[in-house]
Amino acid sequence: MSADAHSSRGEHRENVVVHTYDDIEEFDNHLPNWWLYTLYGAMVFALGYLGHYHVFHSGPSSAESYEQEMAADRAAAAERARGGTVTPEALLTLSRDPATVRQGREVFTQNCVACHAPTGGGGIGPNLTDRFWINGGAPDRVYRSVTEGVPARGMPAWGPQLGARRVQSAVAYLLTLRNTNVAGGKAPQGNEEP
Ligand code: HEC
DSSP states (O other): OOGGGOOOTTOOOOOOEEEEETTEEEEOOOOOHHHHHHHHHHHHHHHHHHIIIIISOOSOOHHHHHHHHHHHHHHHHHHHHHHSOOOHHHHHHHHTOHHHHHHHHHHHHHHTHHHHOTTSOOSSSOOSSSSEESSOOSHHHHHHHHHHOBGGGTBOOOHHHHOHHHHHHHHHHHHHHTTOOOTTOOOOOSEEOO
16 A cells, blocks of 8 residues: 555545555545434444443433333223223223222221131132132122122122222222132132132
């Protein structure tokens, strides 16, 4: 490479032949400025991106933002389910919303554990964690059992006392207990359901 083959930065010297081998000429042309600035821009962007998402975690990763969107979606679905009529689907939707289920566990702890045990495994009242149901284990049947109770058999009607919203939450929580068969639960009562 001869000295004059180099062209210094800023100087416009096209088509300076650096090598000729077998009649093939190699030039030393400047990269176009637009290309260089695109490259530098991409490098700066990549550093910023890396810092924001992976080093300082000041932005959510795609997995995190996916989780956030899913949680928001579950909460929105739960809110819609509360507004409409109480259908089995609406109750199942509520049972997938962590906030509703947490609320339901509180309602259960405050009102139900005396007869159904803190685990839901049963005592005076039946085991709510097995596959056996006296009054039906489908979501709408469970909702009716809690709302109207079975006063003649010792289960109070909770609808008037708790209101629809808290009953819905309690049922959402109970639906997460179904078929979990907690240890020390009461022996099955009623009919086996799938
Ligand atoms: C005073 C005791 C008592 C309390 C408190 C009580 N239950 Fe019950 N529960 C019972 C009894 C007894 C039964 C069984 C009724 C029957 O034989 O049909 C029952 C039945 C049920 C059933 C139907 C179970 C089945 O097998 O069909 C559900 C659901 C239920 N209770 C939920 C609740 C919830 C939720 C609460 C609190 C909000 C609650 N219970 C509070 C005594 C109680």
